[in-house]
Amino acid sequence: MLEQIRETADFIKKSVGEMPQIAIILGTGLGDLVNHIDIRKELSYKEIPNFPVSTVEGHSGKLIFGNLGGKYVMAMQGRFHYYEGYDMKQVTFPVRVMRQLGVDRLFVSNAAGGMNKEFQVGDVMVITDHINLFPENPLRGKNYEELGPRFPAMTEAYSSGLISMADDIAREEGIRLMHGVYVGTPGPTFETPAEYEYFRIIGGDAVGMSTVPEVIVANHSGMTVFGVSVITDLGGKDVKEVPTHEEVQKAAIKAQPIMTKIIKEMLARI
Numbered sequence: 016m017l018e019q020i021r022e023t024a025d026f027i028k029k030s031v032g033e034m035p036q037i038a039i040i041l042g043t044g045l046g047d048l049v050n051h052i053d054i055r056k057e058l059s060y061k062e063i064p065n066f067p068v069s070t071v072e073g074h075s076g077k078l079i080f081g082n083l084g085g086k087y088v089m090a091m092q093g094r095f096h097y098y099e100g101y102d103m104k105q106v107t108f109p110v111r112v113m114r115q116l117g118v119d120r121l122f123v124s125n126a127a128g129g130m131n132k133e134f135q136v137g138d139v140m141v142i143t144d145h146i147n148l149f150p151e152n153p154l155r156g157k158n159y160e161e162l163g164p165r166f167p168a169m170t171e172a173y174s175s176g177l178i179s180m181a182d183d184i185a186r187e188e189g190i191r192l193m194h195g196v197y198v199g200t201p202g203p204t205f206e207t208p209a210e211y212e213y214f215r216i217i218g219g220d221a222v223g224m225s226t227v228p229e230v231i232v233a234n235h236s237g238m239t240v241f242g243v244s245v246i247t248d249l250g251g252k253d254v255k256e257v258p259t260h261e262e263v264q265k266a267a268i269k270a271q272p273i274m275t276k277i278i279k280e281m282l283a284r285i
């Protein structure tokens with residue numbers, strides 16, 4: 016694994032040159048952020064050695080380098096989901112490569128179903144913590160001390176400093192910004208009403224099929240993380256609406272301007 020991480024990082028460095036310290040994983044809801052990046056260089060996942068190729072609808076698969084909010088950043092357009100069949104090492108490989116390239120701050124976004132009864136479709140939720148319900152931890156197996164400790168703490172998986180910064184921005188801009196715990200599940204099924212209820216009872220506010228693996232690896236490797244979810248549908252015992260992929264995409268697209276504003280402004284303040 017170390018060999019592959021180095022090989023991929025070397026390729027990227029050679030192709031792009033200067034490397035950023037900030038990376039953004041553009042999940043559903045942050046796709047529009049790309050249009051705000053002053054792009055210097057793009058690499059298709061297909062040209063990057065050892066990189067998996069993303070397959071899911073609505074994710075194209077490019078590594079983008081450029082300026083956003085006055086900072087030089089690397090953005091992943093398209094991520095690798097466990098439900099697509101990738102194993103946890105593949106899902107989190109790009110985060111390993113980012114770290115190898117010198118990235119120390121990671122911004123992640125996703126679409127999620129809301130269980131918190133205060134939430135509305137279209138709300139943006141800062142992830143304050145997560146509950147990992149994937150069947151496998153990405154750190155299972157041999158630990159490489161060069162990459163991080165065997166038993167990493169997850170007490171502040173999402174940076175409290177970055178959360179406060181987002182709150183300040185939301186207050187100043189009059190943005191309704193929710194806080195919540197993200198439950199990471201393998202998917203690809205949306206939840207049954209009983210499952211949404213169960214996730215709420217165990218402390219979850221929103222549920223989705225991504226993010227947790229990447230955030231675990233980012234923390235393992237010593238990165239500071241900020242995560243944000245767009246609430247694209249609501250679930251629970253009393254909710255009758257059936258979530259669909261199309262509905263999720265539509266709600267996420269609607270929330271894009273808010274997501275963009277928060278991330279751009281955060282970068283400007285870092």
Ligand code: HPA
Pocket residue numbers: 126127128129204205206222223224247248250258263
């Ligand atoms: N459940 C799981 N993943 C999701 C959901 C959901 O309700 N909405 C968007 N991604």
